[in-house]
Amino acid sequence: MDIQPVRIQLGEVELEEDLSIEQMSYLRNWLSENGFELLDDRKMVLVEKVKNLVIETVHGADKIDLTIKLSYLIQQKLSIDYNYISSLFSTIEGITIEQYIILQRVERAKEFLAYNELTLSEIAHRLGYSSVQYLSTQFKKATGFTPTHFKSIKENARKPLDQL
Template sequence: MILQDKIKLDYHYLTGLFSAVEGITIEKYVILQRIEKVKELLKYDELNLSEIADKLGYSSVQHLSQQFKKITGLTTTHFKSLKDNQRKPLDKV
């Protein structure tokens, strides 16, 4: 519970407050942030999918790919092939 230790407040209180303010859970927020970072890294095409998974702390390329598809509705390959990669700035997620 890194967040709880840093802020010195009860985790359940923090998660409830975050959900009330943002309308999503902290976990979902973090997942959305990670997916936007994946989009950014795919757009720049400097790292392969395995390197992206490792860099962002995914347990495997398969896990990254499944989560990406679940959130975006696209495979990573299809996303890379799009001319306009539909990436949101991280502060807009």
């Protein structure tokens, strides 16, 4: 089955033309066999766009200024009222966008700690935290460990981004 994408980016594929029912079925099966799913529901697509934007922002912290409020960035990029997006996200995901952002930032902090190349102060700065104490507080609340204790654990329990 020949399906040619025009553009591919995290969570999205743009095609030149609409797919036939047969092609759509093939694509749905192929994605499922490879651990993915095709989202048809507009609300689910919107939530995935929010998640992708958060992931791109937090995990691309060297490229994007984290002092910009993510709520503003989400509303600006998606051109939809933030209160609506926030309510929809909470309903579908069972957590707020803010909680999801914290989970992503903590996961990124875990990554930095595992590499052992940056100080806590540098990690806090890269992730847009106002202080090491604020990072440590959120980290402990999310993981049950202080960053220092987490760093000392041999097998750092990191989670895949799609399981946050």
